[in-house]
Amino acid sequence: MPTLPLPPGSTIGILGGGQLGRMLALAAARLGFDVAVLERDADSPAGRVAARTIVAAYDDDAALADLVSVAQVITYEFENVPAASVLKLEAMGAVVAPGPDALSVAQDRVAEKQFLNASGAPTVAFASADSADEAVAAAQEMGAPLLMKTRREGYDGKGQRWVEHVADAAATFEALGGVPVILEAPAEYVRELSIIAARGRDGATAVYPLAENHHEHGVLRRSLAPAQVSAETALQAEKIALRVLDGLNYVGVIGIELFEMKDGQLLVNEIAPRVHNSGHWTQDGCEVDQFEQHIRAVAGWPLGPTAARARVEMLNLLGDEVETWAKLAHEPETRIHLYGKRAAKTGRKMGHVNKVKPL
Amino acid sequence: MPTLPLPPGSTIGILGGGQLGRMLALAAARLGFDVAVLERDADSPAGRVAARTIVAAYDDDAALADLVSVAQVITYEFENVPAASVLKLEAMGAVVAPGPDALSVAQDRVAEKQFLNASGAPTVAFASADSADEAVAAAQEMGAPLLMKTRREGYDGKGQRWVEHVADAAATFEALGGVPVILEAPAEYVRELSIIAARGRDGATAVYPLAENHHEHGVLRRSLAPAQVSAETALQAEKIALRVLDGLNYVGVIGIELFEMKDGQLLVNEIAPRVHNSGHWTQDGCEVDQFEQHIRAVAGWPLGPTAARARVEMLNLLGDEVETWAKLAHEPETRIHLYGKRAAKTGRKMGHVNKVKPL
Numbered sequence: 001m002p003t004l005p006l007p008p009g010s011t012i013g014i015l016g017g018g019q020l021g022r023m024l025a026l027a028a029a030r031l032g033f034d035v036a037v038l039e040r041d042a043d044s045p046a047g048r049v050a051a052r053t054i055v056a057a058y059d060d061d062a063a064l065a066d067l068v069s070v071a072q073v074i075t076y077e078f079e080n081v082p083a084a085s086v087l088k089l090e091a092m093g094a095v096v097a098p099g100p101d102a103l104s105v106a107q108d109r110v111a112e113k114q115f116l117n118a119s120g121a122p123t124v125a126f127a128s129a130d131s132a133d134e135a136v137a138a139a140q141e142m143g144a145p146l147l148m149k150t151r152r153e154g155y156d157g158k159g160q161r162w163v164e165h166v167a168d169a170a171a172t173f174e175a176l177g178g179v180p181v182i183l184e185a186p187a188e189y190v191r192e193l194s195i196i197a198a199r200g201r202d203g204a205t206a207v208y209p210l211a212e213n214h215h216e217h218g219v220l221r222r223s224l225a226p227a228q229v230s231a232e233t234a235l236q237a238e239k240i241a242l243r244v245l246d247g248l249n250y251v252g253v254i255g256i257e258l259f260e261m262k263d264g265q266l267l268v269n270e271i272a273p274r275v276h277n278s279g280h281w282t283q284d285g286c287e288v289d290q291f292e293q294h295i296r297a298v299a300g301w302p303l304g305p306t307a308a309r310a311r312v313e314m315l316n317l318l319g320d321e322v323e324t325w326a327k328l329a330h331e332p333e334t335r336i337h338l339y340g341k342r343a344a345k346t347g348r349k350m351g352h353v354n355k356v357k358p359l
Numbered sequence: 360m361p362t363l364p365l366p367p368g369s370t371i372g373i374l375g376g377g378q379l380g381r382m383l384a385l386a387a388a389r390l391g392f393d394v395a396v397l398e399r400d401a402d403s404p405a406g407r408v409a410a411r412t413i414v415a416a417y418d419d420d421a422a423l424a425d426l427v428s429v430a431q432v433i434t435y436e437f438e439n440v441p442a443a444s445v446l447k448l449e450a451m452g453a454v455v456a457p458g459p460d461a462l463s464v465a466q467d468r469v470a471e472k473q474f475l476n477a478s479g480a481p482t483v484a485f486a487s488a489d490s491a492d493e494a495v496a497a498a499q500e501m502g503a504p505l506l507m508k509t510r511r512e513g514y515d516g517k518g519q520r521w522v523e524h525v526a527d528a529a530a531t532f533e534a535l536g537g538v539p540v541i542l543e544a545p546a547e548y549v550r551e552l553s554i555i556a557a558r559g560r561d562g563a564t565a566v567y568p569l570a571e572n573h574h575e576h577g578v579l580r581r582s583l584a585p586a587q588v589s590a591e592t593a594l595q596a597e598k599i600a601l602r603v604l605d606g607l608n609y610v611g612v613i614g615i616e617l618f619e620m621k622d623g624q625l626l627v628n629e630i631a632p633r634v635h636n637s638g639h640w641t642q643d644g645c646e647v648d649q650f651e652q653h654i655r656a657v658a659g660w661p662l663g664p665t666a667a668r669a670r671v672e673m674l675n676l677l678g679d680e681v682e683t684w685a686k687l688a689h690e691p692e693t694r695i696h697l698y699g700k701r702a703a704k705t706g707r708k709m710g711h712v713n714k715v716k717p718l
Contacts, residue, residue, distance in 0.1 A: 008697045029408045032697025049388045051407040305691045332664045338367045338391025
């Protein structure tokens with residue numbers, strides 16, 4: 001077991017080589033850590049700023065052993081890392097954060113909603129179905145329209161479809177691949193909000209101000225932070241965050257997506273056991289951003305301050321929007337964050353900008 | 360010749376793998392660039408956050424050719440890179456910034472002071488001496504005490520000695536290695552200030568607010584920024600900076616060390632054609648810090664804003680002071696920047712902290 005708090009000069013392992021891994025690696029470097037990335041692609045955004053890349057699949061035992069031999073603490077940039085890999089890393093003596101509880105809850109939309117409700121964090125009504133017949137029965141019980149999602153995998157709007165009529169439930173089940181699904185009642189929300197929160201190894205917690213999020217085709221397009229919310233709403237969100245963090249005995253940064261209902265109630269849409277796109281505004285809006293905060297937490301360091309020092313409009317650069325960099329570079333209020341991805345495929349997150357204004 | 364402004368996804372080469380190279384590399388990565396470091400040490404602070412390290416001496420022709428083959432724009436982290444190497448890089452078609460003019464002036468303390476005075480940037484009185492006899496003659500002419508420095512090399516107080524009595528001049532010349540020297544009249548300054556400035560490829564310039572610097576044993580210990588100076592003093596410093604930048608047809612960030620005299624006049628102590636320790640406060644005190652500014656300039660991007668958004672006290676962590684990291688991590692106002700150096704030798708710059716306060 002490593003000495004905690006983890007001393008600078010130690011190596012932090014990151015499963016995943018995308019933009020979140022890259023920004024985590026940059027934050028870790030600032031604190032004097034080395035980073036080792038485990039990633040299938042030898043030329044990844046995170047790998048190119050890390051001290052080393054182990055090129056392998058997440059379930060490659062030899063690669064996991066390699067990672068444990070160099071890294072004293074290991075984290076991951078996204079929640080679809082195999083839970084079995086995390087368990088193997090732990091069995092080999094590595095400290096992994098967030099832990100397997102958070103991962104198993106976040107990987108199964110049914111387990112996630114069950115956990116949330118049991119923790120006192122409300123969600124929409126939902127049902128699970130493992131077969132077309134079960135899907136039909138659930139749809140009859142709940143009524144249409146409803147949203148059908150695969151229980152596992154899927155992100156940025158992938159792996160989900162609307163069921164407009166109860167009669168379509170079986171066909172939708174098959175269209176989603178005939179795998180176990182969750183059926184969710186529609187949320188008639190007025191706004192999408194999110195809260196980025198952190199919990200240290202000592203159980204201390206910290207929450208950032210809320211962000212207001214705007215999606216397009218299931219992908220985050222724009223976040224405004226701090227969101228203009230009432231003190232009550234902010235308190236409600238903080239309570240939810242603390243219940244989730246404590247309920248999972250969580251270590252690290254978590255992103256919690258919320259629906260704000262007409263009556264002011266907040267429902268949890270989903271949780272992401274990692275740094276989150278709607279928290280990118282913290283890079284230019286807070287003294288300690290979500291990336292450094294995550295590194296601090298997993299390394300057993302005390303959490304840093306989370307107050308906003310500026311108002312930020314975060315805009316994702318999707319696909320060929322990244323080609324506007326030269327224009328963006330001329331805007332004095334615009335901070336540019338690009339991910340070094342080689343191909344600007346349609347809809348792909350290539351970077352983001354934070355437009356910074358005084359509070 | 361590369362396309363300028365240099366598009367994200369291009370590679371920026373950095374000569375030197377220390378902390379300045381590391382922080383330049385982190386800033387370049389944020390803007391979507393890859394970084395290639397040329398450095399003798401295979402395990403350097405900058406190399407560990409760069410996409411690739413070319414392990415070689417700065418005068419290794421094959422390594423320089425390698426660097427040109429991968430990097431579209433090349434810069435350096437310190438001014439003692441051989442000017443011949445920069446000329447070779449340029450001859451191979453690379454764009455190098457800052458250019459050879461800046462380097463040759465910065466590498467020779469006599470050429471530096473001649474350039475400064477010719478540009479209307481005042482300095483202390485000085486003389487050059489290539490032999491012990493010349494040193495004695497110059498000392499007799501100038502009177503003691505005076506400061507004798509090697510014309511070339513030397514930084515952080517190395518390569519310089521006080522001559523307390525004219526009779527000591529010959530012995531001091533020999534003690535400095537019998538190499539060409541500069542003799543400088545003492546500056547009876549009330550404060551040491553510095554100004555960090557930048558010039559883009561289009562000739563646009565930007566200056567940061569001044570810093571007030573405190574040295575110990577020739578090494579920077581502490582900077583306070585923005586320094587409390589009169590509008591006149593700020594204007595005087597800006598004028599000096601612009602004269603220096605334009606006089607060198609400079610591209611990139613420059614650090615200019617100033618003596619503030621009792622009558623308010625500013626004398627230039629020295630110029631560093633690179634990012635500068637007294638500009639580290641900009642990381643947490645400005646929207647665009649000196650590292651991103653340098654990358655923007657050398658990549659042909661427009662310069663970013665330089666206004667202060669906070670007051671900062673920058674403290675260097677020298678030698679085993681870096682061991683206080685765990686205590687520093689508890690201070691909410693303290694931003695930690697560590698360099699990943701393996702050995703905390705006495706006096707070695709291991710990191711710095713920026714203590715941030717409202718303006």
